[in-house]
Amino acid sequence: MKFCDMPYQRIDFAEAKKELNALMEEFKQAEDAEAQFEVHKKYYKLTDKVSTQITLASIRHTLDTTDEFYEKEQAYYDEKVPEYSNLLIEYQKQLYHSPYRKELEKKIGPVAFKNMELAFESVNETVISLMQEENALTTEYEKLLASAKIEWNGEILNLSLLGPYLKSKDPKVRREACEKQNEFYLSIADKLDEIYDKLVKNRTEQAKLLGFDTYTELAYRRMQRNSYGQEQVEALRRQVKEYWVPFSESLYEKRKRRLNLEHLYFSDEQVYGPEGNPQPSGSPEEILAQGQKMYCELSEETKEFFDFMMENQLLDVFGRKSKAVGGYMTYLPDYHAPFVFANFNGTSGDVDVITHECGHAFQGYLSAKDPIREHADIGMETAEIHSMSMEFFTEPWYGLFFEGKTADDYKEMHLEDAALFIPYGCMVDEFQHRIYDNPELTPDERKAVWKELEQIYKPHQDYGALAFYAKGCYWQRQHHIYSYPFYYIDYVIAQLCAFEYKNKMDEDYKEAWQSYLKLCRLSASDYFENLLKAAGIRSPFEEGCMKEIVDKLKKKIN
Template identity: 40%
Template sequence: MNFLEFKYQRPDKDEVLTRLQELLHQFEQAEDYAAFFNTFQQFIELEKHFQTQMQLANIRHSIDTRDEFYTQECDYFDVISPIVDNAIHAIDQVILNSPYRQQLENDVPKTWFMIHEFNQKVMSEAIIEDLQEENKLASRYQNVIASAQIDFNDEVHTLASIEKYMSDPDRNMRKQAHKAYWGWFADHEQEIGDIFDQLVQVRTKIANKMGYETFTPFGYLRMLRLDYDRYDVEQYRQNVLEDVVPVAMELYQAQAKRHGYEGPTLPAWDEKITFESGNPQPKYDEPELVRRALQMYRELSEQTGIFFEGMVDQNLMDLNAKPGKAAGGYCEILPDYGVPFIFANFNGTNADIETLTHEAGHGFQAWLSRNAFPYDLVWPTNESAEIDSMGMEFLTWPWMELFFEEDTAKYYYTHLEGAVKFLGYGVLVDHFQHEVYDHPTWNHDQRMACWRELEQQYLPQKDYQDIDVLERGGWWMRQLHIFMMPFYYIDYTLAQVVALQIWSRMQRHDETVFDDYVAMAKCGGTKTFKELVTISKNIVPFEKGCLKQTMQDVKAWFEAHDVEE
């Protein structure tokens, strides 16, 4: 069935709540385990259908945020989903405290219980209105970003489409594109700052009502950090400062030299340009890129070939940037149909291929575990899911010539360099959020100053000449996750470290690396982060010094692969 044929029907709030109440009574009155388990299966099916309809509305809204029908539907879910979640919360409580729980544990993976025990700690009827307000504010930010109209180069651009010019080989072109891009943020700084301030306040209010002094511990529970805590993350951040930032600065030094600068600092408009001649760009438009990606996935393995054929045949991807389209990229699962959907904003840069392979990694993992029971264990927790996506970026390296041809060597360099440089940025985003939510009374200027101070630790190469909003600390305003999914960012860096281990094993011609990746991906959400990393035969990245060997391997590769202009 084609995605365009997937039927959307708004779930009636009263019908859903009535059915959930009926299931609650069935759980409470179950005379034996067979009756209890039957009710559990009905409960899971109801959740699946509700989530499918909500995801359909969200996907179609993000494809065109100007579509009034799906805008209204997303507004509807913003209101009713906390109410439905609260009813589900009551049922989860009955299941977790049931005399049949021990028997259920024989049929349901342990992580389901861990996740729902965490969820019990972050849901209450007392915070429904606050959750509704949080949803509305997050949606408001997304709509503000999607509404951007930037006059540049005799065209009207979105924030996504102008990025092509921000990586243009011509320095003056990309300088002017950067000024136009960040000029839009400067013009909307007060509005975006106000939205974020309201988000911080409502999230702090939610946490306070649930018994937490700040949002930070509440945010960790909500992000399902099943087997690590903020102290593990603090050690990990220190590892990045000690072992990654120095290597990244060597890369920036080499980049600055290629651009004709003396030191490692770079103007904002040169930072994304690894080579003076310009970054590698895919040689084809979206239809041909997809055709070549299909060839790649067929050659990688039989399973990846079958998966990607289905994505193409069922129209399960929307890839090009266009007016009214929401920013960013993602992969979601549509549980009723057992298929993923990939959303992206292709703009003609090398990021198009990284996004495609990244989101296809998510999609392949979800496809492998699409029959997981309960359905919500299709996905692992976020930091584990990002191993699947970032790992896929490196597993597809042998096919990059299909997309970049004579620029393939430059692509390898920029991709690996980007992975290393990203670690500092990703840790910065996480550290910033810790500071913001640990200091909820800060005003906008204090948040801006905090970002700039941390930026100078993790990204000391930053030079924001002529862009005042960045010099004052405004980069974070473009980071969707900070607004939409608080504390969802360290996940990417943890996964990147594991993905770099996959890359390192590939360099050593480890023939088991793909099979180990598949073994991990098949588990979906049935294992915790540390367990999944172990299944993939890689090293868990929290221990002191864990990054030293990986960064030595990375440094050696760059020394052996100095790509000249």
Template identity: 40%
Template sequence: MSQLTFPEFEYQRPDLDRLETAFNQVLEELKTAETVNDAVAAVEQIDAIRASVATAYNIGYIRYSINTKDEFYREEKDWFDNHLPRTEQWRVDYYRVLLDNPHRAALEAHFGQQLFDSATLSINTFRPEILAELQEVNKLSSEFTQLRGGAEIEVDGKTYNLSSITPLEQVADREKRKEASTAKWNWFADNRQRLEDIYAEMVKLRTTMAHKLDYDNYVGLGYANMNRTDYGPEEVANFRRQVREYIVPVAQRLYERQRERIGVERLHYYDLSFRFPDGNPKPTGSPAEIVAHADRMYQELSQETGDFFRVLQDRKLMDLEAKDGKAPGGYCTFVNEHQAPYIFSNFNGTSHDIDVLTHEFGHAFQVYSSRDQRPMEYNWPTFDAAEIHSMSMEFFTYPWMEGFFGADTEKYYYSHLAGAFRFLPYGCAVDEFQHHVYENPDLDNAGRNAIWKRMEAAYLPHLDYSDNDHLQAGTFWQSQGHIFSVPFYYIDYCLAQICAFQFLLKDEKDHASAWADYVKLCKAGGSQSFLELVKLAGLENPFEDGVVKKIADRVGERLFG
């Protein structure tokens, strides 16, 4: 395994013509393999070719994210946007040969059923006829990232971006946080037309792709793209119903308690991020001190996590602090040929810095734990299962929070647990919004905003935008990047949160057993489907009636006890 540091990783634009020729040669070998061993070897060679493309893409994407103003990596990102969709044909051709292979039964025994279930679902997600639409969607997604990454928001003569303005929205002075929040939303209002037009074009392009692939609308194609092999829209709709029935009422009690606690007559949008009258919990140390305590925390949590955090530090596989030109948000990705996870975030001096460090570390620990899984599809599970690792890690690290928050530790525990619980209605609102949008693709911008207003009424009735015309129009969804770039990737957080709450409860009861189940889940990677992985970890299926209510009751007891 490479021990190079990330700055030492060589970037080279892949020669897709040469790689395609090599890919097709190996594909022919897979098709005509005389023995199972020959077929397995061909699959491994195909993995290596695909991994080389993924490696180049991820190195370039990380460096572009770190500095969206870097002309070289911006051009490389544009090149991938235009050319990477071509490799979708490789994947579909490979899956067809795999499914029709005379050694299929033996290959299933060797690699497991999940690869073949995924292949069956995925062969209907691409044909050459949709290549132009994929390229256009990629370009629009990059424009969206560029637009947000370049945001300049002026408050009191200083300029902030969408990440660095967050602390100003959490100050105790209500007028100051209103000023900061209003300034942020004014940026969205100023860019509203372009944001709405980008999304409208994305919906149109995705709908066109769905029709070309013989789907009624993009919902079916979206679920297939998310590789959901063991549940569909009906199960998700039933899950959302249970969240409305059991979670929303408890969340509303939490908002009412917050209103009383901070002493306001009504909670306005600029009050929502302000949780306590003496201020929100904040990390006490510098970014370097935070990382140093994280090192101690992971050393003490387990041998595996301690060793891995040292790998992240020694190989410079993290970029954590907000800076000019950096893309907003946080993520973890995996540079295949170096077997190296990478954590990207934007520290801004709020408790979110710690949430991101534990959340993205959970992702990174999982993919590092399953880095040797083959085929490469098994390095990561589907997003729904992947979020179990990240959200559960936030809970497993609770015993070390005092080192980050000092006197604010108890406030952090309450704020984090309440925030995780209150997220569920919002996550479901985002998901149902997308279903309505793609089931009604001919709606105009105003129609989509009206859908969001309905979602707010159903899931988030506490919201008060009465003194902000922009938000009152139903535009809040335009700040949610997943809606633009990764359709239907949001309910995954909700499903995983229900599972993570179960890990919290198990950990309180028996840490050794809970941790063993967690590590087992991480090592399994994507070798099983979502519901199979849930079962493997000893968790209850979040779709089953009664599970959401059980979580609402038990977590509610902690929040109101």
């Protein structure tokens, strides 16, 4: 079914509660594991129905943040979903404590039951009102960013549409664009401080009510980190400081020389060379058409997937002033349909959407064939491997989007940018650990923490006259920090795994692709490290893995 034809009906949570209570009673009366599993299938049907309608409302709200109807629907779900989530926990407790647990675990898998444990610790009725407030605050933040109206040469642009000018080959243009962006953020600086301060206090109170010392402990459970913890993450960041930061700083120095600059300012960092960044040669419609050709040639599986996406209008990628900023992939279970949201703006980022977000969507499309819904409940570090690795697997088709040598430039820039991301991703993660372990910090003290971490992870950083960023506020434009706390180290972990795939595909593309397909199909059926092992990929937590990746990248990039 085409996305525009998918009917929306607000979920009546009183009715959903009634259905769920009936299922719990039926589950309790079931006389064996098979009977209980039949009830569990009905649970899948109910949760899929609810999730589909919530997701439809969310998508349509982000497609047009000025649409009053879906704005009200989003507010409704911000209030109601925490209560509903707590109801699901009650059902899961029955499942978890079933006398037929062993037989059910064989069907559903041990990971699902471990995730239930984490969920039981992560929510109860005492924090519902706080979760509702948290949802409202993150929606307020997203709407605040979407409200940007930036004057540019007689036009009014939002943050996404300003993007091409931030990466202009003309230093004056990109500096002016940075100044315009800086002015907008300065105009909302007090509101950004206020929202984040409320979020930190809110999340810390949730953690205390649930019996944790800090929100960090609660966040790890909510992120379903079921096989590794803070010690492994801290060790990974330590290796990044030792091996990766010197490497990335050498790449910034190389970029400075390539741009023929005496000094590299923040406004120059996102530009690959003196001719600017490689630009795709086609219109948004042509990029989609070339994406369809690429996935048709890549494999039978990707052809089937992308044809489905195009036929059902499941990619909304055209930039509009009323759209929310950023990009994402989400899933509509009743239709077994992934959905990709983005804001094309004429930069190479448009091609990134066709590779990265479609990598997520491809895995979602494959996992729809798995009847065990818990297997789709993927940890974010695993989900990002699917997307970041697809960026590399599509390299042979870059020429469809870029003309001549520009395709090679894009390939080099993409690899370089992926490498430059690693220290920043770790900085975001360490920042959040520091903030939530010290929730009493003032807004100014939080900014001081960010400036301190910049000196460790990006010591070359120079914002020049951009006052908002120079004060240590860059993190406030990183919406994950507000809306998805602790969801950022996942990108680092996944990018390291994607580099492993890059190395494998350079040696044997077909073998690497089969490994990737296997990982996608395994979905969340096992723990993270076991999934990697089954697919033949080293864990980034493994001692020596980081140094080996850096050494290989040095040879590729140089």
